[in-house]
Structures are given as structure tokens and as C-alpha cells.
Amino acid sequence: MLLTLAWGSLFFLGLFALSTWGLRRARPEWPVYDCLMISTRLVSSAQAVLATASGIVIIFYCRDVVTDR
Template structure:
């Protein structure tokens, strides 16, 4: 899970930096604020597309989205098992 978080942080930060750099080179007449705003919107759009794709995959492969468990999830890694260990 931490690997996924680290890689996604690097991916989205890299996408933001790359798009800001590319906009500054492609449109030198734009202000820094304009380039940052467009880059922020680009990264937000990428996150929205990936989240929507993930949701579609989950809905497609689960019969009961609320109660189905993940394919790789076992009793030891489920949220229910984790919460019962805390109590």
C-alpha cells in the first residue's frame, strides 16, 4: 500500500512539474499563475479519470459493491477484521 502511495505521489507530482514546465516553454507570454492553474487542472483531471476508471472496474467485477471483498483480501487484511481486533 505504501508503494502505491509513493508511486502515485511521484506520478502526480511529476505530471504537475512536467506540465508546468511545458506550458512555460510553449506559452512564454502566459503568467506563472496561468501555467500553475492549467497544470493543477490537468492533474485534477487525470486523478478524476483514474478514479472513475477504478470505480467502473469495481462495479463491473463486484456483484454487491458494498459487501464484496477484494480479490486479494483475506480475513486478516479486511477492514472488518482490523476493526474487530481494535475492540
Template sequence: MLLTLAWGSLFFPGLFALCNWTLRRSRPEWTNSDCLMISTRLVSSVQAVLATGSGIVIIRSCSDVVNGRGCGETLGTSLSAASSQQN
């Protein structure tokens, strides 16, 4: 989990910087504000596509999305499991 966080912390700012640098080089007539706006929208679009893709993978891997439990979840860490044990 921490490795994923570290990669995301490097990937998205890096993508933003790369896009901003590329736009400034390829379109010198655009203002700084234009390049920043396009770079921000591109990074947001990439993040939305990746989030949608991960959601699709999760939905397709679970037979019961609402009541299904994750593979890494243990009985002791689940709040619903703890409440069902008390009843």
C-alpha cells in the same frame, strides 16, 4: 498498498511539474499564474479520470456492490461481520 501510495506520491507532483515546465517553454507569453492554473486543472482532470476508472472496475467486478465483500477482507476485519456474529 504502500507501493500504490508511493507511485501516486511521485506521479501526480511529477505530472504537475512536467506540465508546468512544458507550458512555460511552449507559451512564454503566459504568466506564471496562468501556467500554474492550467497545470493544476490538468492534474485534477487526470486524477478524476483515474478515480472514475477505478470505480468502474470495482463496480464491474462485484456482483453485489452494496453487500459484496472485498477479496482481501477477512471475517475478523469486517465490522458488519463482527456485529452479525454477536447477534
């Protein structure tokens, strides 16, 4: 469980840092606030897509969602 938490933390933190860095290089005229806001929204969108996908997988492959593991 801790390994999953560590990988998830690294993934989302890395995605945020990479998107912020990329936006600062691609659009140097934008203020830092705008780059941070877009990066935050990108990471939130990625988390929402992954959470939705995992929920769909759980619904389709578990017979009883409450008791299956």
C-alpha cells in the same frame, strides 16, 4: 499500500511538474500563475478520470461491492 502511495505521489507530482514546465516553454508570454492554474486543472482532471475508471472496474467485476475485496 505504501508503495502504491509513493507511486501515486510521484505520478501526480511528476505530471504537475511536467505540464508546468511544458506550458512555460510553449507559452513564455503567459504569466506563471496561468501556467500553474492550468497544470493544477490538468492533474485534477487526470485524477478524476482514473478514479472514475477504477470505480467502473470495481462495479463491473465485483458481485457485491460492499463485501468483495
